[in-house]
Amino acid sequence: EIVLTQSPGTLSLSPGERATLSCRASQSVSSSYLAWYQHKPGQAPRLLIYGASSRATGIPDRFSGSGSGTDFTLTISRLEPEDFAVYYCQQYGGSPRVTFGQGTRLEI
Amino acid sequence: EVQLLESGGGLVQPGGSLRLSCAASGFTFSSYAMSWVRQAPGKGLEWVSTISGSGGSTYYADSVKGRFTISRDNSKNTLYLQMNTLRAEDTAVYYCAKGYDSSGRNFDFWGQGTLVTVSS
Numbered sequence: 001e002i003v004l005t006q007s008p009g010t011l012s013l014s015p016g017e018r019a020t021l022s023c024r025a026s027q028s029v030s031s032s033y034l035a036w037y038q039h040k041p042g043q044a045p046r047l048l049i050y051g052a053s054s055r056a057t058g059i060p061d062r063f064s065g066s067g068s069g070t071d072f073t074l075t076i077s078r079l080e081p082e083d084f085a086v087y088y089c090q091q092y093g094g095s096p097r098v099t100f101g102q103g104t105r106l107e108i
Numbered sequence: 109e110v111q112l113l114e115s116g117g118g119l120v121q122p123g124g125s126l127r128l129s130c131a132a133s134g135f136t137f138s139s140y141a142m143s144w145v146r147q148a149p150g151k152g153l154e155w156v157s158t159i160s161g162s163g164g165s166t167y168y169a170d171s172v173k174g175r176f177t178i179s180r181d182n183s184k185n186t187l188y189l190q191m192n193t194l195r196a197e198d199t200a201v202y203y204c205a206k207g208y209d210s211s212g213r214n215f216d217f218w219g220q221g222t223l224v225t226v227s228s
Binding site for chain 1: 143145152153154155158165167169170203205208209211213214215216217218219220221
């Protein structure tokens, strides 16, 4: 099973700043089958990025994803107040089994 | 508008059973893989199970394999999760989620979740 480790656990920033979130896999993620989600309390998770770097429908271009192999990054170029949430990476390559990282909390 | 509405959660004793349902609307249900993902209190997201659009292929996390069964009724646009031999560690909010790209294993729409509590 591929284990995903996200860092940092908590990231404290201010609106307007740039956020860089990391996701490292225990083995190579095939075909860059790596996604990022935003999750706010009491709400459904929201797909941001799939295929490591493709934005999902309706996602603002301040969200971008990059990386391949075992190292992936989610960047939020200029934080808006509504961006403060928990972010999860997810791998879905190779084996039918899916795994999530433990999450990064982005707080003000 | 895509809508996913889970139901069937509740309090159940250890060793008991529960069946979750997810009513889908706003898209061609049979064309998409569907999944269940859960979140235990204070924890992160955990994938539980996925079923192909036709229902012919199913996949499970090791933690639930042999105890949970995913199924779907495409005539009713409904996804199910039969949960047997429940354990305290199965306590979580259970989300149904619609597959997004051709892999079907990333999820663009999620329900609001239904809470399952396993406790005596």
